Amino acid sequence: MTDSPVPPLRELLAGLPSNWGKWGDNDEVGSLNYLDATQVLAGVGSVRQGKVFTLQTPVGHPHGDPVWPGRRGMERYMVVDEASWLNDDQETPPGGMHWADDMISGYLQGTTQFDALGHVWYDGQIYNGKPAVSTVGGLRFASVAPIAKRGVVGRAVIVDVARHRGRPYLERGETFGLVDVLEAAEAQGVEIRPRDILVVRTGWLESWYNTEAADFYRDFREPGLTFSTELVEWFHRMEIPCLVTDTMGNETTIDPKSGVQLPLHNALMRNLGVAFCEACDLSELAADCDADGQREFLFAAAPLHIREAAGSPVNPVVVK
Amino acid sequence: MTDSPVPPLRELLAGLPSNWGKWGDNDEVGSLNYLDATQVLAGVGSVRQGKVFTLQTPVGHPHGDPVWPGRRGMERYMVVDEASWLNDDQETPPGGMHWADDMISGYLQGTTQFDALGHVWYDGQIYNGKPAVSTVGGLRFASVAPIAKRGVVGRAVIVDVARHRGRPYLERGETFGLVDVLEAAEAQGVEIRPRDILVVRTGWLESWYNTEAADFYRDFREPGLTFSTELVEWFHRMEIPCLVTDTMGNETTIDPKSGVQLPLHNALMRNLGVAFCEACDLSELAADCDADGQREFLFAAAPLHIREAAGSPVNPVVVK
Amino acid sequence: MTDSPVPPLRELLAGLPSNWGKWGDNDEVGSLNYLDATQVLAGVGSVRQGKVFTLQTPVGHPHGDPVWPGRRGMERYMVVDEASWLNDDQETPPGGMHWADDMISGYLQGTTQFDALGHVWYDGQIYNGKPAVSTVGGLRFASVAPIAKRGVVGRAVIVDVARHRGRPYLERGETFGLVDVLEAAEAQGVEIRPRDILVVRTGWLESWYNTEAADFYRDFREPGLTFSTELVEWFHRMEIPCLVTDTMGNETTIDPKSGVQLPLHNALMRNLGVAFCEACDLSELAADCDADGQREFLFAAAPLHIREAAGSPVNPVVVK
């Protein structure tokens, strides 16, 4: 990292493209607008084998689930089970049925999730120019609800940066940029087409299960994509609707050049309206793509539909 | 309802088919096994227009969300928003980004959800013959996790019983059986094929938004499918993998003939391993199917992947 | 209720006394300042028998706990118990100890509780004149924390209005005023001294356990004290530090004369800084006072100490 002072996002992103207003002042789903019927049919058309994969990192690992520092994992509470009748805590309905019931508590971004376009911002304005105070108590604009309502369905491709570098997972803070993605895609025979959903694998969350949690969080700095003007312009030109990765942040935590935290959240999500699907488990999908060479597929996901939420969990479905 | 004593489920369901052991003693997904690559491709093959629908009943209606009596709706809590900086509660990271973050608490079956196959039982045994005590503290067998892991993807058809009866929604406790479903399907030009995911509309949950909550719950008795041996045998013979409806219980609350509560949960889910996807919002999908006459489609859904859970939320995706 | 338009609180309370500034601009505990060492010793001096009573309405009644409409009761979740070892979910520490552990979720005012002085307001100002926006995200002024820190200890007296009216509990919406309280006190031989903590019994919450919940909430209108200028001036003149009752609101829900909701919260709590301890179970204490005739005692309570909270639970201790 340079010794220069860290520039404000306004300065770092000056002159870069924005989609504010492109789909009207009331648009809340941004680049997902690119996923029209043509793209849906393109996704469906990429299915050849009838294979299904789900991408959510499971909730409830006995040693805890990986979450962004400051959040906590989801907690599941049992409220009815067979013990309820052993203890005379439940009446038995006519016919004699018993049942189990449980509850959940946790961060809406405490597992694989879609960010709302209004999840991050700078300079007092969220996506599409709405004031940041519209987030107080709940996102009255650009919450995750409109994304949940429309769903995210289209043609997707996977680029496996970890495999391209010959390693099971990237290291803490390891970065890659546009050129690396394009080289990996080419080496893996992937054609990234305009309006494709882009899935990028780093292996990072897989490392969670092989690491002492304390070690995972010490000097927390995820590997991932790192900011460049070329990268942002490429997303804009390619009209990428959605970025899907297996890190919690979808980009390296701190841009090593500028020292800015999460610049791509701001350049891509706040300014271009690119939807972020984070913290996926790509291990089985990636292994299968390696085995059969089919790296394009139908991506079909809809996060939980929660009014005014800043994000919400999702278990994306992939069909090859 | 008859004056006879209510029979135990064991007696009501005696002689009816069971799939226990059919896919091995350790199988936890039951009739979803029918959704093989052939069925996935059949689902994909039914897509013609590139239209997308999502089926979750939204969480967070200002007047509360409909839930099964005894449960409560999901609560969303704001924990970070623009006020956090107005109040000096959050430090600003390098570059100046702000963000919003929120949490959720509620019943895993407090919105549109998949039941685990182990969600209900009688006679001390859950699906596939495992002991009911295996549910204590968490479902160590037949939780929703294996369903979440495999996903539910296939060809689906919708049968709109409410429209067939010429009404916006069925009344409290109104029932229908196999013959009604088949008649409605025929009248609507729907061919139900073996291994189809069956979507049935009653309009019931749409009535929630037009009803005082107190009235909705008074003498709570959902309309829906009602038990008959013919119905159970038809599900078995047709190898229906999954039942999807717009009621919380997917069947009428109390079978008016026997007086038994939720017999189909036991006949279909516990014994046959049919997956239940409940509390969907079918209003827009049904209206569109009415308009364009295409009543078969790709159904792609994966509930949240939560270890040992008795059920979990889902926002199913439909592609026509 | 009159047919006149409902006056704003500003107008209803015009000209009534205020304690803003009396203990400095930064005071957050208001009339609890009257509970100085002299009052503490007066409370201690009222103890004669060594009898102890606790006043919290228990949490966890199988049929639910009484709460203010729009709130929900507290939920307890078991997270570790003997089943955790039966299920191999917990490791056993050296020596072989097992344990039980549980969690809670609910409204901070979902059981017997102290209100923060900043819990209610009108005209954009809370107690001591601080701006209402200081409540956003948490009470940065006049939260319950300063009350929790100092505790509420002093001489208290009980006035049993229900018994005075010869009934087990007052009816829905039944009211009483200053004259009624003073008459009941006199009839019961209670001397209310300046700076006494005033405990008033209506029996209302006891009726919860004899009532169908639906009936309790239909046309919800608690009985209780009702507003008059004389009452407010009496609290001011008597320097009453704290009002303790067995209703959720400590006053009738709607003042029948003016139509205003909860005027005493504003006249007494917001303007005078009187602490409100609500939803107590006074049944055993009242019966004992009736039996032995000792109606003054030491009151010792400290709500949970929670930073920025608008209220918090308490299990008050009474010693006679």
Place this chain on the structure above:
Amino acid sequence: MTDSPVPPLRELLAGLPSNWGKWGDNDEVGSLNYLDATQVLAGVGSVRQGKVFTLQTPVGHPHGDPVWPGRRGMERYMVVDEASWLNDDQETPPGGMHWADDMISGYLQGTTQFDALGHVWYDGQIYNGKPAVSTVGGLRFASVAPIAKRGVVGRAVIVDVARHRGRPYLERGETFGLVDVLEAAEAQGVEIRPRDILVVRTGWLESWYNTEAADFYRDFREPGLTFSTELVEWFHRMEIPCLVTDTMGNETTIDPKSGVQLPLHNALMRNLGVAFCEACDLSELAADCDADGQREFLFAAAPLHIREAAGSPVNPVVVK
């Protein structure tokens, strides 16, 4: 620590006294039975100055609250505040009142709390010989509810071990035994009488606020009392009803001699029925006692009354 194998609690505690059955088979409050009217009056009689202290460690420190490893601190959620009206999320009741409302979620033992007598056990039996399976789903025997109902009121004395050792707080894992407590008491002029509530200060939790959280938990081992047969017999002989400390465990985490975890929980709580009040903030009380030399006082506390709970929060009140 010795190299010998760690003995089971059964063996370590063999031959030590038990109070099972002493107050009947259905007794759930154990040694708190010693706190009869005589003891209550003794407590009241120790009040001389009218000073009040509260002992709860506050909830909601911006950097997190200290909790036992594996638990999490309590979370407060704002649900109504002035922003609710700025955002048109709340209707205004007649008269124009606004209000603030918030919720809590967390471990019942996530702040200062009383343990239920059934909180820990070994050999399949909890306090008073009841079976450990009675804890499943909730403590049907010896929960915290009976302690909450009776309250804990009596004469208490404080012994300040940290000050006696001339240090602000004891070190990680530092231990002391009966002799140390008696020496410190004598040096500080404290007379420990039979049936006194015993308050012991280590300073440990005060160190939390001066320590990086990661450092606090690394090699987590609280300082505190450590097991000896003499200590257990002394508690029995002295009929100590309640032990109050400023550590989360009220004893050192691992007995260095035997290697057993939390033997005093079992010897004192499970076997003798001594109530444990843990994680108190004794800093101000201790400083005051040092200043004025009055080290005995009235202790008045009642944990939250929660049905079947394994423990519950409390903000104890001390009056000197």
